[in-house]
Every structure is written in C-alpha cells, then in structure tokens.
Amino acid sequence: MKVIKIDKNDWAGGIGKIQSSYRLYGPVKGDAFHDFKALEKGELPDLNFFNTRVSPKSVVYPQSEVMFEYSLDEKDAEHHILKDAAKDYSPKAVLGIRPCDAASFLLVKRNFDTPEYKDPYWIRSYEATTFVGYACNNPCSTCFCTTAGSGPFNEEGLDVLLVDEGDCYYAKVITSKGENLLNAAGWKTEADGGAPDKIAALGKEAGSKIGSSVATDQLKDKKTTELYEAPFWEDVSFACINCGTCTYLCPTCWCFDIQDENSGCSGVRMRNWDSCMFPLFTIHGTGHNPRGTKLQRVRQRFMHKLKYYVDKYDNGIQCVGCGRCIRSCPVNIDIRRVCDMMNSYDPKACACPAK
Amino acid sequence: MEHMGVEPGRLSFSWISSAESTKFVEVVKDVTATVKALGPNNNFKKAAKVA
C-alpha cells in the first residue's frame, strides 16, 4: 500500500492546486465549533478539531435539494410537466473527514443504491466525491466507533487516509480516486518504508484511547416484536423532547421529505431532510398517526438503527459511533445506554418495570 | 417587527369603526403611500433556490 508524505509546508500549495480541478469541502471553525463547508479559493481546512458539530453528510446529501423545476403558467408549452433541475456533479473532494463519518456513507449507500431503485441525486453526488480522511489520534470521550463497525484509523469509505505525523502528514492511498487527488495536489513524495508500521502503531494507540463501547452481538437474535414491546421504552423516551437534533446531526440518518414550493407561476419540487422524531413524519391525511406518541417515535429511531437495519442488511448497526447524538442531545438520551438495554433485553426476566 | 429588522413603516395598526369610512380611506391611502415610498420588500423575497 502506497503512502505519500506531505510536508506541512507543501500543504497550502497542494490544496490550492486541488481546487483548480475539484470543489473542495473541509472543516471550518465558526464562532464555537467546526462544520464542513465549501472552501473558498485559497481557504484551508482547519484540521485542529475533534469532529464537526453537524456531520458531513450534507456534502453529498444537502439538507435541502431541488429535484425538479416546473411551470404552472398554462401559456408555457410544457406547463405542469416536471423538468430535471440543473445539477453540478463535477468532481468534489471532502478533506479532513473522520473515518467514522466516511464509513457512514457506505451505510447510507445501502438505502439509496438498491437493486430495484437508484437515487440519482445521492449516487451521482457520492460518485463525484473523493473522500480524504483524517485519522483520529485523539478521539473524544463519547466516541464508540470501535464497537460500531468503524475505528479512528478505519479506511472503509475513504479514498485517502491522512495521518498527522508532526511536521508532515502521511497520506495512505486507498483507491485510485484518492491517488488522482494526491496527484492533482502535486503531493508525490513516497514516504519511507517504515511509514505503514508507524501508521499502524498510531492507529493502535488511538484505538486504545476509545473509552466507550456498545455491545451489539445479541441484537440480531432478539425478536423484533419482543424488543418493540419491551417495557423500557417509557423510561428511555420520557426525557425526549422530540426535536430533530439527533437525526439531523447523525451521519447515518437518511430520511427525507419531498415538497413542492411555488413562487408565482413556477416552482420546484425539492427534498429536505426529515426526522422520525417529528409527528408529521408519519401522520396520515385522515389524521391517524401510526407513530403518534413520543414513545413510538423514540422507539422507531432506536429500533431502526439497532434492529430493523441489522435485520435488513445483515451488516451491523446503522451507527458508526461518532457520538454526535450523545454530545448534542438537549436531554442526554444516550444511544450507548439504549443499545445495551436492547442487546441485553430478556423478556422473560423482565416482569418488573424497566430500570 | 422593527426590532428584527423589518423596515419601519411596513407595518401599521389602526382602529377603524365600520362607520368611519373616511378614516378607512385615509389610512389605506396613507399606508399605501408609505409602502410605495419604501419600494419592494426584498428582505422577505426568497433569494436563489438552494442547489
């Protein structure tokens, strides 16, 4: 496996060069925290961060996205007929994405890229993107990536993995897409033969710093209806205020809404992120709501991530352990706690009310 | 409203009885003139559609 050594003195110059052929996204610090933004020409990503407040899913999957345009003016020849909206699928690259977040795109891909249907917006945008990861030498206390199918040096979903090595970055080439980007930057110096070992050692050290974990081994064997009817949901959901923080910050939450928005005689059909936390998500036209209570909605979120997804794809949980929902939940609902409750739930032992 | 940046003059309140037709006309003329003088309210126009 090829490792390129990037002298930090060559960093800004290389990024400038990348920007001539890629639209570049990277972490940028606002007033108090980092978020992924489109970088202006000459703007550098700020890699002095744990992770961004909001996940980088919006780089591929914007919170609001126009799908179609239309005219409502009957004088127009093609009125009321939807037309594809103009889209830019030219190459883009996201620089400094954490390995957990990169892994999330593979999870989300299972939803948008299916044998029966392909979501053209997500897939084209995803395919246009080169993912340059930034290994976590110092994970946060709320990270549990190593037990959620990822890890601080995990390479899945990445095209290049950057590792901070003091004066330089090691750039581990993972795909040809990644190699193209490094070439575009003019970063070509191969690191010495000891680099892979060094990366492995740093990775091991970082992995050992992950202080929290979830147990997921039993989830698959639990019966859906038993977990669904488990008594602990009242306790779990009590504090929830049903905001969309957890789902909007989550890199693996993909649910969306489709809306038509008119302006005079024309308009657009757009899609926006949606959240299973909102009553509106499932309410029928008649007013009937299959998930009308907070308990049902909170249960849906966890059941989807930790049971339905597990059963549907047989590929682990729908969570990469980034810990954003734990850090930002206004009322401290902790997916690690809920996951453990679900994983260890025994309906027979539970005649008593849940604790 | 003004506190949040809506230009003064765009919003006005009036108490007009159903018998006060003259006042109604005056107020409508007055408000229309003020708003016309302010020109189009570009603040509340949606800018470009999101990509």
Next chain:
Amino acid sequence: MLNPYMPYPVCIDEIITETEDRNLKTFKFVFLNPGDEDKFSYRAGQFAELSVTGKGEIPIGIASSPTEKGFVKFTVNKVGLVSSYLHSMKVGDIMGIRGPLGNSYPWDTLEGKNVVIIGGGFAFTTLRSSIIFMLDPANRKKFKNINVIYGARTPGMLLYRDELAAWEKRDDINMHITVDAVNDPDWKYNVGFVPAITEKKAPNADADTYAIICGPPVMIKFTQPVLDKLGYGHDHIIMSLENRMKCGIGMCGRCNIGKEFVCKDGPVFTLAQLNATPREY
C-alpha cells in the same frame, strides 16, 4: 441513470364522481408521451404516486386493471392537501403519475386457487383492479371460485355501482354486496356489516382458498376473528396496507412497519407476515 422520482406526464381524460357524498372521484388518465403506457406496466394491487405539480404527490392504489388498455384509473378520497386540489381539477389538466410502485397481490400463489375478496368503503380500488383482471377471458380459467364481499355505509357510498350490478349478473363470480343501513325498499342486496356478511357468505377455509381483505381498520379488526373462526390460516389472509409515503421506493424512511417498507416491500402482506412486525399502520 433512470430517475425514479420523475413522474410520467399524463392528462386527465375523465372524472367520475363515485359516491353520494362527492368525496370520492375516479380519475382516468391517459399518458402524454407514447411509450410511457408500456413502461407503466403493472399488476393488480400495485399503487402509484399521483403528482399534482405545485402541490405534491399522493400514493393511490391503481383501480384500473392491467387488462384495460389505453388509460389508467385511480379513485381518490378527498382528505389532504393534494387530494383536495385534485378534486378541483378538470378534464384536460396536466399532471403526473409515478410508478407502478410496491408489490401486488400474489398472483402466482393465487393461480389455481379460490379467491375471496373482502372489501369495505373506498378501499375497494385495487380490489376492482383484481376482479377485472381475474374476470378477463384470458385469465378467468386460472382461478377457481371467486367470492366478493363488499360493503359500504349506504348504497350511495358503494364504488363502481354499474360494474357491481354487472358482476351480480354473472355466474362466474359470487357477489355479496352489503350496506350498513338502507332506506331504499327496493334494495335487493344484503344489509349488515362486512364481518357479519363474511361469516354468512364466505366459504370455509381450505388450503386452496385465499382471502384478500382491504378496508378501514375497524372492518379489518372485526373481520379477522371471523376468518379465524372460518379456519383461514394467517398465511392465507392477504392484506393491503396504507401509510404516509413520500418516495414510494423505500428510501425516505417513513412508511416502515418494522424492517419492511409498506411502499416497497408492501403494500400487500399476509397476516402471517404482519404478525411478526410492529403494527405501525
């Protein structure tokens, strides 16, 4: 890449007000582009998203049968934003339909079997599609006995009344039409709720008899015990569900019952399947 969100443009060809409360109208659409009709090849029991430009989309079961050519039909109840607007549209208006979506009734399984159709109120649309499909001369011999139990609140609330009358006269289908109550002294069919009529008229269960049941929740709730009593196995009871939908292709995440999406894995499930999943519909 085919865009599964792009509807086929259609023109409203005919609008029929079906019920006396005027809340149900059947829309007959013709495709604007030649070739789209072939692409929209469907089976009875599937649905489509009706796309009213500027308002949005609604998932509606296809009421026409694959054996009917040159048009597609949908019967729409006036409830929400899109359906209300649709009810105000005129013949000649342009809109879109997107689909066909979802699975269908399990026609492969049903071939060579007795079929009992139990429907209530306005949930009769895909059942109409199924009946027309089975009665088609090319298909009728593929099925054994066909029994239809269909009820509505009043005679004026029955859908497709002319067709019901025509089916009553045929001898290759047993119709059991019923209404909850009636003032009309000339009413010549049954009076009573669907579960009661089912108990009286539905054939007893056997391995070769399948029940398709589609109706309001309260009807399903009381009909199911009747079918149990008649001995129907839960894998021989077929139901069609509704949930709020947006994408119709299993991506937007809202219509799931457990791990199944009503839009993509359904809307048709056997009761046996539903027993294993949370009842979130």
Next chain:
Amino acid sequence: MLGYIDKIREISKRLLDEGRVDMIIGFRKGTIPMMNEPCFVKNSGELSTLVWDSNCGINLANYLTDRKEKIGIVAKGCDSRNIVTHIIENKIKREKLVIIGIPCKGMIDKRKVAGMFENGIDDITEEDNILRVKSRGVETSLKKSDLLQENCELCIHRNPVIYDELAGPLVEEQKDVDRYADVRRIEAMTAPEKWEYFKDLISPCIRCYACRNACPLCYCPTCFVDESRPQWCGKGQDEIDTRTFHFLRAYHCAGRCTDCGACERACPVGIKVRQFTSKLNKDCLDMFGWEAGLSPDQRPPLDTYKPADPGDFIK
C-alpha cells in the same frame, strides 16, 4: 446546591409513600459531563437515581403538559414560573401538582466550559461555587459563578415563585442586574443592520426545532411551521423560511416567556435564541409592567384589555 439532593429524595419518598403523588419528575445523573437527564420515578425504592446540581437546566415544566397523573415536580425559579404559566393556560391543574421548590444559584453554560478545554472534558465535580474539571488527566478549578448560562447571570427570580415543599432555604435574589443590555444594543441598530444581525444569528440553524420543543410554552398540538393547509412557512433551508420560524415562534411566546434559557441550551448549533424573545420580554415589562409566570392569579397583559394599555402604535 448539592445539598438539595438528600432533601429532594426525602420529600419525594414522603410524597410517594403517602400516595400524594403518582410520580416524581426530576433529574438523574447524565452519561456525559455537564448533562443530566429528566426522568420520572414512580417507586420510592428508586429515588436514589434523583440528583441535583448545576446541570439541571432543562425546564421540567415541559414535561407536565396535559399529564393526568398526580405529579411531584422538582422546580427551580424559572421552572416554577413556567408551571404558573401552565396553570394560567390550563395545561395542568394546580391541585394535581406538588411542587418541590429549588432555590437556584444558576445553571452552568456547558458550552462555555467545554470551549475552555481543547482536549475535551473527562469529568466535572462541583462543590459550592467551585467546579473541578478533569481534562486528559489535568485538573482545573473554576468559579461556577463565572460560567453561568447567560439567562442565569441575569436572573432575578432564582427562588421558586410557587411551591409546596422546599429543598433548601431561599437564596438571595440578584439585584441591580442589567437584563436588557443586549436588547438595547440591537435597538440602537438601523433597520438593515438589524436585518443582517438576525440573519447572521440564525445562519447555522438546521431547523431541528430543539428550541421550540425544549420550550415549555411551545405545546401546540400542531406548530404553525408544521401546518400544510395553509402552509405558512417553507420547509427548506431558505433563510427566509428559517427566519419566519424564529420570528413567529418568538411572537407566540410574547408575554409568556420566563427567560428560562431552555431554547438556547437545547440548540445544537449554539444559536442565541433568546435574542428573539428578550425584546418582547423587555417590552412587556416596559409597557405593561409584566413579567411572565409570577402569580397564578394574574391574567397576562396580552389576554386582557385595560384602558391604560399603551396604544401609541395605533394610528
């Protein structure tokens, strides 16, 4: 404030054992530093989960809306004012409640503290006015009073305004607090400056509605942003739609907001949501001499008419 814990448990035990309440609503220890989780306890054997410290900022009145049980609720000053508002607005009956009052000395601004520690915070302990923060093995002592949520710094109603039990002696209220400096700063701006100010303020908004949902006032069964007929407000990320939401939500809180800070505390992207409501609070005070939730016997100024109400704005 830590001394309140035993007292809260003791009162709760008595209330549950005597059958005066069906459940106690309070806080349990959170899973991460500076977070506690609202919880309920129905069984007096489980009262040891209840805690109290300076991380109980969530307004518990939010959990009372339309509940039918007899409830014992732990309430600091602002919570108690929202309970009063709930009673005035018929969202809960006074006789269903036993209020365990908490004389409060302010809640910690977790973001302010987190922002001081680049390497993250492993643990925080609290003792009177001292916070001991552990970050990567290094312990730092901080003065809690320097790190309060902004609304707590400016609070003049720390003691509960309505209570049946008290978890400790009443505290001295802060005096000579300049509560509306921020509002005056905005008032001094020109209209375009104000427009830009609020534009920047809400630019990180992701429309998660945490501010709305954390707010005990926002209990409408269907919020105006969720209405589809008519659709008052677009659902996308257009700045105008986001602004319409914040704008109108603030109006719906006019004369009702107790400045409990729940909205700001809940916001995942750190928007100073109170900048919208403070102006309305100030106007209510200036024009009607009104502060929300001080007494269940007083009708709010916006649902009563008095001949002396200011009417200069009416032409």
